Amino acid sequence: MPLGVEDPAPLAPTSPLANASPKQSDYIISANTVIDTNTRLEWQREIPTIQGSDTLTLEDAFFICRDLGNQWRLPSARELQSIVDYGKDTPAINEVAFPFTPSANFWTSSRQIDVAWELDFATGVLRPIEFSSAGLLKYVRCVKDHAS
Amino acid sequence: MKIVILMFFCLLIVSNTVLAQTNTLLDNGDGTITDVATALIWQKEDDNVVRDFSASNQYCQSLILAGNSNWRLPDVKEFTSIIRFSGNIQRNINRIAFPATSGSFAYWTSTTTSNSSSQAWEVYFSTDLVLSTGSIGNVDQRSKTGQNFVRCVR
Numbered sequence: 019m020p021l022g023v024e025d026p027a028p029l030a031p032t033s034p035l036a037n038a039s040p041k042q043s044d045y046i047i048s049a050n051t052v053i054d055t056n057t058r059l060e061w062q063r064e065i066p067t068i069q070g071s072d073t074l075t076l077e078d079a080f081f082i083c084r085d086l087g088n089q090w091r092l093p094s095a096r097e098l099q100s101i102v103d104y105g106k107d108t109p110a111i112n113e114v115a116f117p118f119t120p121s122a123n124f125w126t127s128s129r130q131i132d133v134a135w136e137l138d139f140a141t142g143v144l145r146p147i148e149f150s151s152a153g154l155l156k157y158v159r160c161v162k163d164h165a166s
Numbered sequence: 167m168k169i170v171i172l173m174f175f176c177l178l179i180v181s182n183t184v185l186a187q188t189n190t191l192l193d194n195g196d197g198t199i200t201d202v203a204t205a206l207i208w209q210k211e212d213d214n215v216v217r218d219f220s221a222s223n224q225y226c227q228s229l230i231l232a233g234n235s236n237w238r239l240p241d242v243k244e245f246t247s248i249i250r251f252s253g254n255i256q257r258n259i260n261r262i263a264f265p266a267t268s269g270s271f272a273y274w275t276s277t278t279t280s281n282s283s284s285q286a287w288e289v290y291f292s293t294d295l296v297l298s299t300g301s302i303g304n305v306d307q308r309s310k311t312g313q314n315f316v317r318c319v320r
Contacts, residue, residue, distance in 0.1 A: 035204055038241040038277050095251045099305075104242055104287065107280045128251035130258075135251055141281070144246065144305035146255065 039105030045115045052115045053164050057100050059093075060164040064118055065157050072120075073155035076134055079125040083160035093161040095128035095135040095144055102142040110142040116159075124157045191248075191263040196232040199263050204247050209237070209318045211266055212273070219286050219310035222274040226318035237318035239276035242287040244319060246305055249289065258304075259291050264317075267291050272306075274314045279307045286310050 036044070036056050046053040052061045068074055068082050083092045102110050108121040121140035128135040133146035136156060147154075190203040199208045209231060217225060222239060229237040250258055259267050272288035279285040285307045292304065308314070 035243050035247055038243050096246060096249075099243060099246055102243075104277050105280055110280070126251075130251070130253060130255045133255055141279070141307065142242070142287075142305070143307070146304060 036100040039103050040101065040112060042112055042114055045112065047115050054100065057097070058164045059097060059100065060162050061101060061116070062090075062160045063116060065120070065159055071155070072157060074125070074158055075155060076125050076152040079156070079158040080127065082158060086160060089162045090160045091162060092125065092127040092158065095126040095137065097161055098124060098126050098137050098159070099142070099144055102137070102139070104142050107141045109139045111139055119159075120157055122157055124159060191260055193263060194232065198232045201248065204244070206240070206244060206247070207234075207320050208240075208248065208264070210264060212268070212315045212317050214266070214315075216271055216313035216315055217274075218313060219274055222314065222316040223276070225316050229318050231318070234320060236320050238320065239274055240317070240319040242275040242277040242289070242305060245273065245275045245289040245317075249291070249304065255292075267317075268315050272308065272314045273317050278310075282307075284310055288312075288314055 034056055036054065040054070040056070044054060044056050046055060047063070050063055052063050053059075054061065065072060066082055066086075068078060074082060080092050083090050101112075101116065103112050104110060109119045110121075111119045113119065119139055121138075123136045123138050126135045126137055129149070130146065132149050134149055134152055135144060135146050137144050139157075190201055192200045192202060193210070194200055194207075197210050199210050200206075201208065209229070226237045226239050229235070231237060248259060248264070250260060261267055269292055272290040275287045275289060277287040279287060288306060288308045290304045290306065
């Protein structure tokens with residue numbers, strides 16, 4: 019699989035962390051994407067689907083983001099956690115900025131030798147799962163750096 | 167065979183360079199670590215004492231370290247920022263910058279859970295793959311009466 023071992027996108031130097039409970043004013047919301055003015059990341063507003071299915075294997079998750087072109091990619095664990103709103107749950111995310119977000123597990127690009135990391139948007143739990151589970155189907159939200 | 171060995175060492179050098187580039191932690195030599203990526207200053211070593219959530223908050227608030235008294239518990243996103251999500255799970259935190267980080271107890275964050283005020287988020291640097299891939303997560307919820315380690319930030 020064309021997956022890097024390193025976290026492909028550590029936050030840039032001097033890039034502030036998102037608040038544990040982001041404010042809606044942190045986001046610039048447009049029809050299809052959301053820009054986080056704190057982290058300067060641009061997010062897909064709604065989750066993508068592949069052949070009618072919303073949940074994907076880890077390998078398909080990498081490809082569906084990369085196939086969007088224009089530097090879209092699967093977010094790292096830290097990046098995906100940046101849009102978690104720990105001030106609410108089911109789903110733990112701002113639902114105006116990110117409508118129809120399922121309270122379920124999402125893939126991240128973060129992988130270690132034996133594990134892949136998933137983020138549960140029911141509450142914001144971030145956990146490693148054994149890499150043998152990479153064929154399981156989970157949700158995806160793609161990200162790219164916001165070119166300011 | 168020699169070529170294979172040579173290639174292996176080249177790969178080793180390349181990967182070490184990448185690791186060095188992503189290490190944003192500076193040891194200030196006074197018991198604190200500065201992360202230049204987030205501009206947070208961390209307590210280098212915990213005091214090897216487990217406390218409940220309330221006592222952990224009090225510990226940080228009364229801590230005087232490196233001439234500073236404005237220490238506090240890190241929130242859940244701040245604490246996650248020093249988890250290393252690559253390489254071997256046993257190096258899930260930089261254990262040179264943060265020596266003796268517990269792999270068997272979690273650390274408290276300041277973030278109360280949204281669904282129960284009696285629970286808060288904890289961060290767990292488990293080096294045990296089976297434990298950390300169990301039903302709990304590495305960033306998960308726990309009753310505030312639970313005993314965890316403490317690492318303060320400012």
